[in-house]
Amino acid sequence: MLVVDDEKLARNDLAWLLGQVEGVCEVLTACSGSDALRTLSEREDIDAVFLDIQMPGLNGVELVKVLRNFKHVPAIAFVTAYDDYAVDAFDLDVCDYLKKPVDQDRLVDTIRRMRLRSGVAPQEHAVSPGALPKLVGKTGNSSFSVDRDEVDVVEAAGDYVRLHLSPAAERGLGTESNDSYLVRESISSLTSAWSGSGFVRIHRSYLVRGSAISEVRTIDGRRTVDIGGQEYPVSRRYTRLLQDHFGGPL
Numbered sequence: 001m002l003v004v005d006d007e008k009l010a011r012n013d014l015a016w017l018l019g020q021v022e023g024v025c026e027v028l029t030a031c032s033g034s035d036a037l038r039t040l041s042e043r044e045d046i047d048a049v050f051l052d053i054q055m056p057g058l059n060g061v062e063l064v065k066v067l068r069n070f071k072h073v074p075a076i077a078f079v080t081a082y083d084d085y086a087v088d089a090f091d092l093d094v095c096d097y098l099k100k101p102v103d104q105d106r107l108v109d110t111i112r113r114m115r116l117r118s119g120v121a122p123q124e125h126a127v128s129p130g131a132l133p134k135l136v137g138k139t140g141n142s143s144f145s146v147d148r149d150e151v152d153v154v155e156a157a158g159d160y161v162r163l164h165l166s167p168a169a170e171r172g173l174g175t176e177s178n179d180s181y182l183v184r185e186s187i188s189s190l191t192s193a194w195s196g197s198g199f200v201r202i203h204r205s206y207l208v209r210g211s212a213i214s215e216v217r218t219i220d221g222r223r224t225v226d227i228g229g230q231e232y233p234v235s236r237r238y239t240r241l242l243q244d245h246f247g248g249p250l
Contacts, residue, residue: 003029004036004060005052005079010100014050014079017107024111033058037066044072048114050098053080064094075114095188097159109184116189132193135163137183146181148194152227154207156187166212167228200245202234210245 001018005011008031015027028046030036033055040046049067053060060078067073077096096110133148146163153164164180191201200210208227215226216234223234225242234242243249 001027001048001050002036002039002046002074003027003050004031004033004055004063005029006031006055007052010052010079014102017102017104018050018111020104021108021111032056033060033063036063040067040070040074046074048075048077048111050077050079053078054082077110077114095186113186113189116192132185132190135183135185137181144181146183148197152209152212153230153232154187154190154194154199156205157182159184159186161185161187161190166209200238200241202232202238202242204235204237206232208232216242216246 001024003011003015003018005014011029011031015029018024018027028039028043030039034057036049036051037058040049051060051063058066060080064076067076076094077098078094079098079100079102081100095114098106098110134145135148136143136145146165150165151163152166155162155164160182162180162182167179187201187205187207191199191207194207195201198210199207201207202225208225212227213225214228217224217226217231223239224231225234
């Protein structure tokens, strides 16, 4: 793993926290975006980067855009004291967005997400199709579980996802609406875990069950899918995945 931060204290503190996490073998550090690029160019075995955003010279957002051109792109999590870049972070499809000071339990959760993104489970075994078949959440004083087979649409919601259920699975629970549930999970992790179970990413904010799509529409160059009478956008970036799912041009 690589920690990139221009502040020495923050850099060393995060490196120490990472070193306490089970399964983390080596933690390297870099004091700038340029320093990180040199390290990543020399070491192809770095699979995760914890990246500060506000740095002199090459900042975190700019560095991620450069890393997207690498043959082996590591899983990336932003670590920052500011909220200003949250939209940019999720637009870049990074694994997570951590606020300083970093909480240890939150850090462990982020590492789990990063390993799922890289195709490695916490025990260093490959993630098999069908991982995370059940998600657990809490509303008020009540907890709930949602089976993967009940879900038609996964919608990104910051550090959470909202699970929209198929009509046959709708059920009431506390203050949540009876057809959607908010759980602490990333859409990137669920994309990695559920893509082998009939789900396809159509947008940075949406992962959908392919069999729930009743129609694909293209109007004025804007493509959408219909699921249960609701339209969901298909971004240009994910059109190819949708085409591959249906086995040909749309």
